[in-house]
């Protein structure tokens with residue numbers, strides 16, 4: 313009698329939501345997992361897609377494929393825009409249907425975080441972040457495009473601006489990205505160009521504080537030294553005041569660049585607003601020791617969008633925290649449904665943190681253990697392989713890493729963008745339209761730069777388009 317089963321709705325199939333769904337596989341309940349994308353994303357390896365080591369398909373898997381054998385779970389692709397606590401339903405929309413209520417008896421919100429530009433939302437246009445597959449592909453396109461533009465540019469004085477890459481934020485994402493980019497430009501691309509020397513590319517990593525600020529001082533120093541050895545310019549103690557089409561301004565100094573990537577702050581999802589619940593200063597929902605929202609024992613919030621203190625400190629936004637919380641929420645719900653006593657309050661077990669700094673070098677901090685170098689890198693590789701969603705991804709990523717390590721070659725160096733050329737547009741009709749090549753024109757109607765001016769009539773052009 314399926315309709316009599318309690319409904320457990322999980323919003324978000326990232327680390328927290330997916331762990332919760334999997335842990336409910338034996339629970340007598342109808343589990344509904346909603347995500348706005350169709351895939352579970354392994355965010356820690358996003359930087360490897362952005363720097364062409366891995367392909368998008370190697371770090372993301374369709375959610376329904378992961379849960380294909382879990383008969384009590386239905387996967388729905390939709391964007392949740394609110395929670396109606398009085399009617400016990402979440403409101404979900406997709407491209408076809410708007411504001412569909414989905415009822416729950418238990419609700420787990422695991423909607424993660426997005427970028428935070430610390431009040432400078434105008435930076436977003438020029439400094440994309442690294443949170444989704446689309447972000448990583450956009451960053452990869454931008455990086456590869458910079459080399460193509462520089463190779464095509466006859467004026468060598470413009471090469472430096474085109475080949476200056478700025479990463480804002482020296483946390484794990486910025487450090488890993490800077491290290492991978494340095495190896496990419498100095499090794500992988502070294503023989504591919506004729507007019508430019510890719511190794512001359514300038515990589516600048518900026519932060520107001522330290523490199524890997526959450527790691528011990530020694531590991532932070534080791535990571536900085538390693539980056540500098542790889543040729544990365546590390547600029548600490550400075551904030552980025554301006555980011556625009558020409559580059560950035562760091563502590564009053566203009567640094568010209570066509571490629572700026574935001575690797576700094578994150579902001580939680582709007583779950584706090586949906587629930588009208590108390591949040592911390594960052595906007596994360598304050599939850600209780602059993603991960604529920606005060607006054608709502610049926611609503612759980614886990615992962616990056618939740619705020620919970622342990623030993624007087626807020627738990628960090630890490631995959632391990634999200635997964636352990638997801639499993640805990642599932643266990644508590646299971647126990648309630650089957651009539652078992654609740655588990656003891658949630659307690660995060662910290663297995664440690666790691667960050668990679670280029671080829672064969674990582675820093676690792678776990679309890680009193682602090683190591684850097686090749687051994688840390690091997691541990692990093694083993695742990696990351698273990699946490700990929702499926703065995704096929706593990707095999708594929710492992711083989712790619714071995715290939716890249718040995719040959720220096722990378723997996724995916726394609727610039728993939730919609731096939732629509734600004735230059736070709738007005739002269740699309742190559743058979744009838746006769747174009748003249750106009751130099752830069754400014755007119756009241758708008759600006760055209762070096763585009764073909766079609767002499768074909770408007771009707772013919774409409775037909776062509």
Ligand SMILES: Cc1cc2nc3c(=O)[nH]c(=O)nc-3n(C[C@H](O)[C@H](O)[C@H](O)COP(=O)(O)OP(=O)(O)OC[C@H]3O[C@@H](n4cnc5c(N)ncnc54)[C@H](O)[C@@H]3O)c2cc1C
Nearest residue numbers: 324326327328347348355356392424615616629630631634
């Ligand atoms: C580049 C990068 C590198 C990282 N590296 C590490 C690392 O090395 N180690 C580590 O421990 N952590 C790392 N993290 C942090 C880690 O990825 C997060 O802590 C973790 O993903 C949090 O899990 P979560 O379940 O809370 O959210 P997420 O994993 O972000 O999942 C949220 C899910 O919710 C979905 N969603 C969001 N809003 C909606 C909505 N309105 N409707 C429907 N679905 C929605 C999203 O599509 C997503 O699938 C990294 C993060 C990034 C961005």
